[in-house]
Amino acid sequence: EAQVTQNPRYLITVTGKKLTVTCSQNMNHEYMSWYRQDPGLGLRQIYYSMNVEVTDKGDVPEGYKVSRKEKRNFPLILESPSPNQTSLYFCASTGLRGAYNEQFFGPGTRLTVL
Amino acid sequence: GQQLNQSPQSMFIQEGEDVSMNCTSSSIFNTWLWYKQDPGEGPVLLIALYKAGELTSNGRLTAQFGITRKDSFLNISASIPSDVGIYFCAGQQTPYGGATNKLIFGTGTLLAVQP
Numbered sequence: 001e002a003q004v005t006q007n008p009r010y011l012i013t014v015t016g017k018k019l020t021v022t023c024s025q026n027m028n029h030e031y032m033s034w035y036r037q038d039p040g041l042g043l044r045q046i047y048y049s050m051n052v053e054v055t056d057k058g059d060v061p062e063g064y065k066v067s068r069k070e071k072r073n074f075p076l077i078l079e080s081p082s083p084n085q086t087s088l089y090f091c092a093s094t095g096l097r098g099a100y101n102e103q104f105f106g107p108g109t110r111l112t113v114l
Numbered sequence: 115g116q117q118l119n120q121s122p123q124s125m126f127i128q129e130g131e132d133v134s135m136n137c138t139s140s141s142i143f144n145t146w147l148w149y150k151q152d153p154g155e156g157p158v159l160l161i162a163l164y165k166a167g168e169l170t171s172n173g174r175l176t177a178q179f180g181i182t183r184k185d186s187f188l189n190i191s192a193s194i195p196s197d198v199g200i201y202f203c204a205g206q207q208t209p210y211g212g213a214t215n216k217l218i219f220g221t222g223t224l225l226a227v228q229p
Contacts, residue, residue, distance in 0.1 A: 042202060042219040090156050105156030
């Protein structure tokens with residue numbers, strides 16, 4: 001089954017404690033991205049990756065890092081989380097559906113930073 | 115970062131009613147997309163629109179790509195309880211000379227359907 005998986009689904013942590021949210025896709029897609037969803041703001045792109053070893057900032061990259069060492073994995077790293085990073089995070093993978101691209105979203109990771 | 119203006123923010127309706135929501139932007143988009151997010155899940159694509167003026171249906175859902183390329187609307191006819199969720203519009207711009215998959219999302223419309 002074609003899918004995007006994220007782990008963990010829920011995480012409560014404390015300020016300053018480094019964490020990583022993993023993302024994996026089994027569709028051999030080149031383009032992957034991370035979004036955060038906040039009430040009243042919709043989804044905002046944090047980082048994206050066009051291919052292995054190619055990453056770039058989205059609209060809200062501050063406080064986040066990513067890496068793309070393999071095509072299937074695109075982890076999101078918070079080196080020193082702060083309370084304003086409490087949010088719902090989605091990983092997405094983009095590939096062709098028919099003649100057009102479609103973004104497939106993971107199930108989300110709800111992060112709370114105390 | 116850029117965001118799309120989506121309205122209404124929320125709707126509370128009776129089962130069987132029709133629903134309409136829209137998205138506007140100050141920028142032109144080449145693609146308009148409508149997603150639905152169920153509680154505890156990621157957004158799932160409902161309808162994709164690729165040409166200005168295009169009207170596309172998917173079951174009880176109908177969406178249109180505005181002629182100016184700066185707006186889009188989504189209609190849901192004869193709503194049912196499983197239509198509950200958050201609906202997002204998203205626009206995509208393809209810059210000249212290259213391709214990008216970046217989506218700009220609207221702020222979402224929360225739909226509640228009373229049985």
